[in-house]
Amino acid sequence: MDRLGTGIGWRPEIADAVERMPGLDWVEVVAENVCPGHLPESLLRLRERGVTVVPHGVSLGLGGADRPDEARLAALAERVEALGAPLVTEHIAFVRAGGARTASPLLEAGHLLPVPRTRDALEVLCENIRIAQDALPVPLAVENIAALISWPGEEMTEGQFLYELVERTGIRLLIDVANLHTNHVNRGEDPAKALDELPVEAIAYVHVAGGYERDGVWHDSHAHPVPPPVLDILADLASRTAPPGVLLERDENFPEPAELERELAVVRETVEKAAPGPRTSTPLGAAGSGRPEADTEAARERLGLAQAALLSCLVAGTPVPEGFDRVRLGVQARALAAKRAGVVAKVAPELPGILGEGYRSAFLGYAQRHPMTGGYRRDALDFAGHLLLTGRPEDSEARRRLRAWWLERSGPTPPSRRPAARMLRATRRVLRRH
Secondary structure (H helix, E strand, O other): OOOOEEEEEOOHHHHHHHHHOOOOOEEEEEHHHOOHHHOOHHHHHHHHOOOEEEEEOOOOOOOOOOOOOHHHHHHHHHHHHHHOOOOEEEEOOEEEEEEHHHOEEEEEEEEEEOOOOOHHHHHHHHHHHHHHHHHOOOOEEEEOOOOOOOOOOOOOOHHHHHHHHHHHHOOEEEEEHHHHHHHHHHHOOOHHHHHHHOOHHHEEEEEEOOOEEEOOEEEOOOOOOOOHHHHHHHHHHHHHOOOOEEEEOOOOOOOOHHHHHHHHHHHHHHHHHOOOOOOOOOOOOOOOOOOOOOOHHHHHHHHHHHHHHHHHHHHHOOOOOOOOOHHHHHHHHHHHHHHHHHHHHHHOOHHHHHHHHHHHHHHHHHHOOOOOOOOHHHHHHHHHHHHHHOOOOOOHHHHHHHHHHHHHHHOOOOOOOOHHHHHHHHHHHHHHHO
16 A cells, blocks of 8 residues: 555645645545536645545445445546546445335435444445445545444444454555544443454554544534544554554634644654554454355345434434434434534525524424435425425515525426426425415
């Protein structure tokens, strides 16, 4: 694996600061946020200077019950080619559930949710990773995620799960030490034990990020400075192996450029000071090795039903699945709704502008009864249409502006036989009359 060095997550809000950072070796960009034919000028200038750009996907849902979507894979491959990237990364997570496999509505989480560490989930994940790798022009690496919730009946630790995943697929790992800390606080998992068990030789690079604790729950916000416990885990990892790359993530609440540079320097110094030494323990082998191969399709059916039940509980208010912590699921549901409101405000900034201080409460009330089914842009349109159909906002000028915004973006569509499409056309006709 080629060495990447020290890098930072490229975001439009800090593009100028990133370009001026001294000693920057590489950047990572959210794959879904760039268009191959219209790359930001900042990224083009960085590439011209020889700075490596790595696309980081968030929407494949490799841990979901369905096989990876061919169109999403093709889009990710296109971004890899446009950026001239040496590798591409994604997450060990599911982001949608339901649909034809479960005879239930397809629901979008709008967030990375944990897969159960079970034989079924591992079987499905291994096949999904093989499919994805075959469709991508460069090596794929997958990231461990942070989680607020634990699945009942898990059969492996995180380290065991990752070790067997690598053994069966040859996949590289993107290890997020901030996520190890999150899972330590939220799920009682020992980061050192996870590092003992996982195959550090498979690490492609490492993520470092900040968060905050509230009421005993750690929130992986990517909007706060990196705390000492996360740096301690980074030092522990770096004492075991020299990571090919380390990257600082910051998604919002950006500090001044000098503060970002200082934080990046601390990350670099932490790795440099922790020279790798001999390992104190041996990674565990494949848990339950020798067991016959599971029926992957049957595993997909079981996993699909379990994930659909969990996601429906989180975003549609259906009953809590057996074995889950009801209180913790409530925390996760509120976090999902809050993130959804925040992202919709970013992709459709006109909505908070039109609705003012009432935007957030209106959206959270809407989200309680209307799960997301088609991504954030579709969610913004559906939210605006719902408000208009219910006679809101009460201010006539705000309602006029919202109606104009909705009509401009919904536009005419060709006739469709699908019930959802017919309902959308009917909704548009009603709104045009108001």
